[in-house]
Amino acid sequence: MRLRNIKGSRENIQASKYVVQEYREQKGKWRELFGNDHPIHIEIGMGKGRFLMDMATLHPEINYVGIEKYSSVLLRGIQKQEELQLPNVMFIRMEAEYITEVFAKDEVDRIYLNFSDPWPKDRHAKRRLESREFLKRYNEILVPEGVVEFKTDNMDLFEFALEEVEPAGWKLRQWTKDLHHDPKMNAGNVMTEYEERFSSVGNPICKYVIYR
Numbered sequence: 001m002r003l004r005n006i007k008g009s010r011e012n013i014q015a016s017k018y019v020v021q022e023y024r025e026q027k028g029k030w031r032e033l034f035g036n037d038h039p040i041h042i043e044i045g046m047g048k049g050r051f052l053m054d055m056a057t058l059h060p061e062i063n064y065v066g067i068e069k070y071s072s073v074l075l076r077g078i079q080k081q082e083e084l085q086l087p088n089v090m091f092i093r094m095e096a097e098y099i100t101e102v103f104a105k106d107e108v109d110r111i112y113l114n115f116s117d118p119w120p121k122d123r124h125a126k127r128r129l130e131s132r133e134f135l136k137r138y139n140e141i142l143v144p145e146g147v148v149e150f151k152t153d154n155m156d157l158f159e160f161a162l163e164e165v166e167p168a169g170w171k172l173r174q175w176t177k178d179l180h181h182d183p184k185m186n187a188g189n190v191m192t193e194y195e196e197r198f199s200s201v202g203n204p205i206c207k208y209v210i211y212r
Helices: 009-017 030-034 052-057 070-085 096-101 120-126 132-143 155-165 191-200
Strands: 041-046 063-068 089-094 106-115 142-152 173-177 206-212
Touching: 009 063, 030 041, 030 063, 030 142, 041 052, 041 070, 041 191, 052 063, 052 070, 052 106, 063 070, 070 089, 096 132, 132 142, 155 173, 155 206
Parallel strands: 041 063, 041 106, 063 089, 106 142
Antiparallel strands: 142 206, 173 206
16 A cells, blocks of 8 residues: 555644644744744655654754655654654645745755655656755745755756756755765765665665755
């Protein structure tokens, strides 16, 4: 059974205290929600939430918001958070294109894109989270020194992402096509579920860090 079809997932999400239901009303008020003035990092397409919650455990001084559009995938993250009860983690169920309606200018310090949907058909390029259309959205919500980090095992998507950086007005700070054999970029790397799975069968992991 596909995760997105688990019965009752939406009802459970609506009842969870870890999911922000009226997320548009939080625009400009996310630090108030967390009750502190810590930096805010978001992961778009968080899946089951392993990466996000591992990061939150390692960095209690940072607030993390996980964004996921598939209810039944998000449900897995909620279940894990119910066990951990991390005070610096909240979730949103939403489509990524509405990100500028949810976060205000200079409200986000870092954005993580991990193993995003590649949308392989050319006509769907604008839907890719690494496209110049999405980079424009990220520009609107990130602090001036903010960065975007992207990881994938899909070489075609990574090549596309690299080509989008300059036209979108961004710059490459670091990049590699073999993260786990790059000592500098792999230092302190926190793996996602997909990353662990793909790298275990020999797939090289690509990563970039970009800034304005």
